[in-house]
Amino acid sequence: MKLGNLLKVALKSMLKNRMRSLLTMLGIIIGVASVIAMISVGEGAQSSVEGQITSLGTNLLIIMPGSSSFGRIHRGAGSLDTLTWDDCSALTSQTGLIQYVSPVVRVNGQIIAGRNNWYASILGVSDTYLNIRDWKLEDGMFFTDRDIRSRRKVAVLGQTVAENLFPGQSPVGARIRIRNVPFTVIGVLEEKGQSATGMDSDDVVLAPSTTVSYRLSDGKNIGSIMVSAVSMDVMDETQAEITAILRRTHRLHEGQEDDFNIRSQTEIAQMATDVTGTFTMLLAAIAGVSLLVGGIGIMNIMLVSVTERTREIGIRLAVGARESDVMVQFLIEAVLLCMIGGILGVAAGFGIGYLLCQAINLKLAINPAVVVLSFLFSGAVGVFFGFYPARKAATLDPIEALRYE
Amino acid sequence: MENFETIITLRNIKRVFSMGQIEVNALARIDLDIQHGEFVAVMGASGSGKSTLMNILGCLDRATSGDYYLEGVHVNDLNKRDLARVRNKKIGFVFQGFNLLPRTSALENVLLPLLYNRDLRSRDLKPKAMKALDAVALTDRIHHEPSQLSGGQQQRVAIARALVNEPSLILADEPTGNLDSRTSIEVMSVLQSLNNRGITIVLVTHEPDISLYANRIIELKDGRIIRDVLARQPRNAAADMSRLDKDKVGTPQPGSEPVTET
Ligand SMILES: Nc1ncnc2c1ncn2[C@@H]1O[C@H](COP(=O)(O)OP(=O)(O)OP(=O)(O)O)[C@@H](O)[C@H]1O
Numbered sequence A: 001m002k003l004g005n006l007l008k009v010a011l012k013s014m015l016k017n018r019m020r021s022l023l024t025m026l027g028i029i030i031g032v033a034s035v036i037a038m039i040s041v042g043e044g045a046q047s048s049v050e051g052q053i054t055s056l057g058t059n060l061l062i063i064m065p066g067s068s069s070f071g072r073i074h075r076g077a078g079s080l081d082t083l084t085w086d087d088c089s090a091l092t093s094q095t096g097l098i099q100y101v102s103p104v105v106r107v108n109g110q111i112i113a114g115r116n117n118w119y120a121s122i123l124g125v126s127d128t129y130l131n132i133r134d135w136k137l138e139d140g141m142f143f144t145d146r147d148i149r150s151r152r153k154v155a156v157l158g159q160t161v162a163e164n165l166f167p168g169q170s171p172v173g174a175r176i177r178i179r180n181v182p183f184t185v186i187g188v189l190e191e192k193g194q195s196a197t198g199m200d201s202d203d204v205v206l207a208p209s210t211t212v213s214y215r216l217s218d219g220k221n222i223g224s225i226m227v228s229a230v231s232m233d234v235m236d237e238t239q240a241e242i243t244a245i246l247r248r249t250h251r252l253h254e255g256q257e258d259d260f261n262i263r264s265q266t267e268i269a270q271m272a273t274d275v276t277g278t279f280t281m282l283l284a285a286i287a288g289v290s291l292l293v294g295g296i297g298i299m300n301i302m303l304v305s306v307t308e309r310t311r312e313i314g315i316r317l318a319v320g321a322r323e324s325d326v327m328v329q330f331l332i333e334a335v336l337l338c339m340i341g342g343i344l345g346v347a348a349g350f351g352i353g354y355l356l357c358q359a360i361n362l363k364l365a366i367n368p369a370v371v372v373l374s375f376l377f378s379g380a381v382g383v384f385f386g387f388y389p390a391r392k393a394a395t396l397d398p399i400e401a402l403r404y405e
Numbered sequence B: 001m002e003n004f005e006t007i008i009t010l011r012n013i014k015r016v017f018s019m020g021q022i023e024v025n026a027l028a029r030i031d032l033d034i035q036h037g038e039f040v041a042v043m044g045a046s047g048s049g050k051s052t053l054m055n056i057l058g059c060l061d062r063a064t065s066g067d068y069y070l071e072g073v074h075v076n077d078l079n080k081r082d083l084a085r086v087r088n089k090k091i092g093f094v095f096q097g098f099n100l101l102p103r104t105s106a107l108e109n110v111l112l113p114l115l116y117n118r119d120l121r122s123r124d125l126k127p128k129a130m131k132a133l134d135a136v137a138l139t140d141r142i143h144h145e146p147s148q149l150s151g152g153q154q155q156r157v158a159i160a161r162a163l164v165n166e167p168s169l170i171l172a173d174e175p176t177g178n179l180d181s182r183t184s185i186e187v188m189s190v191l192q193s194l195n196n197r198g199i200t201i202v203l204v205t206h207e208p209d210i211s212l213y214a215n216r217i218i219e220l221k222d223g224r225i226i227r228d229v230l231a232r233q234p235r236n237a238a239a240d241m242s243r244l245d246k247d248k249v250g251t252p253q254p255g256s257e258p259v260t261e262t
């Protein structure tokens, strides 16, 4: 029989059993939909993590206090304050591979401006911080090296802070109180948008590191140091150089463990994407199982259908159908059920994925390869699970099939 | 226009069904020649092997031993694929239970054998099906499904399906078994008209009345041919039909069409 006719016959028999066809497809629809939803949400998460981290700049190195053995705490929290101002100036005086150095002193606190108040992170940084992060000013100016040396009480506001404290007006020149210490606003940062993890990088106040350290904190230690290398290609060398400098300033003997650790953004990105990638695969595997169950459902229904249509098969054989004709007819029916289920599943999957992404604030990633793959896969499910019933139909004895009640 | 050339030759055909220990000789020994254009009625008691014989003639079943030649082709040598081709192009089947596809229109039922005929172009299919339906006078019922047709009409659809690929042989296993006597004659008249066009017909029947329309009667008993006679003067089904219709008009019955004269 010609392919066009076979398709027509298959479609007709599906339409004759509309409800049953739909229920049969449901297994495939759910399977494909969950695969698609899981993968697209997972990939959305992955790409937004990646995007966020590359937006930090890939030539960044962050020096944190504590041992490099990641995730292992073997000292008291107090003794983790190992980074000092001396470290900072030692790194700054080095001009080879290191481009910019900025200490980061983080304090959280209440900020008051007139009748408005806001709770935010205050970062004490150096005048090169904007260069390191590649951030830009929208209004006003940034503080200078002199401001830092004289511990001036000036602040640059992130967009979120500015909007909440000074709705509808320019904050530059205004006076605010951070933890009851008066500051003058000298600039506003450009909007950077919400990050994938839900962290608002606009919800921040920048101030001279010395001011934050001595006026808002105890003036002793530095939370972390941010360094940018002259180029992305020399990250490893830069890391080695920093390690050497810090070991020297910390007077660490040979064989002694580092009391700090250096992480590059790519490393952090790798870790984050690895985690989300593994998670995506796990979800997809679980979803794949439901696709398998859907396939078994198809096989079950096809077997019922073959039994139900035994007489029809007998008639077809009697009027000259070959075994292969009957076989192909039932295979096409199974594949068609799966393919249509696949199409509906892909649509449903993206629908669910879209809603999920809306709920957790991600951008939905539509990967055409996944669409094609799950479509082909559902076709393959049809062939695989349709094969046995189709063979059973094709090898029926025509006389017995005709006599079947 | 009768062309006495052998279409079917059976030599020493045996068909044994073995069910565990028991062996049933459905066909004990059959030697038979049928010429082109014959109208053969096969009779015999239930279990005498009539259907078994028809299935072998129709290439749906194979003999346990013996030789079967169909239009000179040694059927024993054919593989499954060739047999399907023979069933499609050389033979038309008509069954007692009609065996139409349910929930499928008369036209589509008739189209079915054409779909399996690889030598046709798709635009020729519908005209051919219409021609076959015309031959059984059913062109006004082509979109009816079997459940919307009377028994006689269903059997005529089945006959149209049997003849649509222009076979040289039509095999009918008790085609009138489920029909009343008037409808039986109607079906016989269709078969007779096909026979007049040169198609060889082999028909199984229990009813002596029906066998009178054939020009040769074969009787089976326990898988053997015990009688094989030529009818000198077969009855004409079309003539019987019009006589029946005239009687009906002459004696009006309640529920039949109103007659104007009082
Ligand atoms: N598939 C089968 N397996 C076993 N025995 C069978 C099979 N088919 C037919 N027979 C036996 O073969 C014999 C002939 O059967 P067949 O159907 O040919 O009879 P028949 O003349 O057509 O009878 P009826 O008039 O009742 O249709 C019977 O004894 C039957 O029981």
Ligand SMILES: [Mg+2]
Pocket (backbone or CB within 6 Å): B050, B051, B052, B173
């Ligand atoms: Mg029988």
